Amino acid sequence: MSNFLKDSLKNAPPYIPGEQLTGVIKLNTNESPYSPSPKAIAAIEKETNKLMRYPQVDANDTRKALARRLNIKPENVFVGNGSDEVLRLCFQAYLEFGSKAAWSTPTYSLYEILAGFAGAKIIDVRRRDDFTVDIEALAKAGADLTIIASPNSPTGTLTPLNEIDELASKVKLLLVDEAYADFAGITASKLIDKRKNLIVARSLSKSYSLAGLRVGFAVADNSIIDDFMLLKDSYNVSRIANAAAEAALDDTAYFETIRMRILSTRRRLEEGLSKRGWKVFESGANFVFAVPPDRDGGAVYKRLLEKKILVRWFGNDPRTAVGVRITVGTDEEISRLLEVIGE
Incomplete structure (x- = not known):
């Protein structure tokens, strides 16, 4: 260094x-x-002769495709350079030196690294022996940002939606990391109208076979999406990633x-x-x-x-x-x- x-x-x-x-x-x-959807591959090939031009500032094509897929409004969607960008923006936007961040280990190790970058205090409410989360104890941590991965990595544990809803009702701000949610068949995205303090981070890397393109997204109240738009890089999603993601999402x-x-x-x-x-x-x-x-x-x-x-x-x-x-x-x-x- x-x-x-x-x-x-x-x-x-x-x-x-x-x-x-x-x-x-x-x-x-x-x-x-x-491999990705053949339609995504075709979209990539079509986009290659446009690479001299910058991409859409807000990845609007993918944003609209996600809104169609999830039956929500585009203003409730943020598209990022992988879901890790969403996580990074949450730490950047909502934590400062001395703030408190809480989650339950074992879980995704990036949270600890991002908390260190922010100078935040980490509160670990350890998972039970079966790797489920003690929702009541996590809520009582009193954190500025509470995070729960569902399904969790590395354990695969799924937290029921009713428990996520309960947790959101008791904490300041809740981030639900749903990188693997498509394999579980349930998502907390349906709770965003009810819980204005809820952020759901998701990815197209796993279920859409687009890990190499780095496309993730957040679903939240439009005021939170505005925060992300303020802080993101100017062109955070490439032309190729935007085109492939839209095509993959539409190829249900x-x-x-x-x-x-x-x-x-x-x-x-x-x-x-x-x-x-x-x-x-x-x-x-x-x-x-x-x-x-x-x-x-x-x-x-x-x-x-x-x-x-x-x-x-x-x-x-x-x-x-x-x-x-x-x-x-x-x-x-x-x-x-x-x-x-x-x-």
Whole structure:
């Protein structure tokens, strides 16, 4: 680091993403194993001869497509450079040095990093042994910003909508991180008219196979969307990303085909692991968190990698170190995984 970095950031840990290896069966970063909609690919090709021009300032084509898809108004939608931009803007807009941010671990590690950048105090209301959230305790934390991931990463745990509604009624500002919501089939987006203090962050990376284009979005009261518009980069979503996202959103038949295929394979994975004596936690996402009989997630990670299968091990927390998170790949990839585990 340079000598010019602010003192408040000099000890800030960087976010460490999942490994990006080649030549392996890649089941570690919850990407879709299937290509994007053919209509999205065609939209990308059509847009390439326009790249000398700046993109839409507000990604309005995607904004309108999301509004159609979710049956809400465009002014209740913000389109960002991945859902991580939405998270970053929340910390930038609503927290300052000494503010309080609360969530329940184990969960997405980026929250802690962003809180550190903001100089905010972190309140961790630990998840129960089954990884569900103690809503009452989280509400009592009295945070300026409360965050809940549903489905949660790395555990896949889904928080019921009635509990999210209850939490929103008791906290100052609630951010619900729904990066995997399409695989759960429920979303807190329907609560935004009722709860003006609710922000729902979502992504097109997983369920729409657009991880490489970085398109995420927020759904919230229009006053909160205005905050994001004030703080975002001038052109935060590229021409290609905007065009592909609109086309993918409108291709509902392809989306549903891929979604159902992933859910079917997830059931195969869950059943296969259970038959081999693993404890599998119920998942609402495109991955499962599972614990082997010997409760040594690190050993499983290493053994699978030796067989050129890459999964994710969260060894920095004793509650997750006992298992591994496995992305739902193709049927062939999951068959190979189960074969190796059974050896």
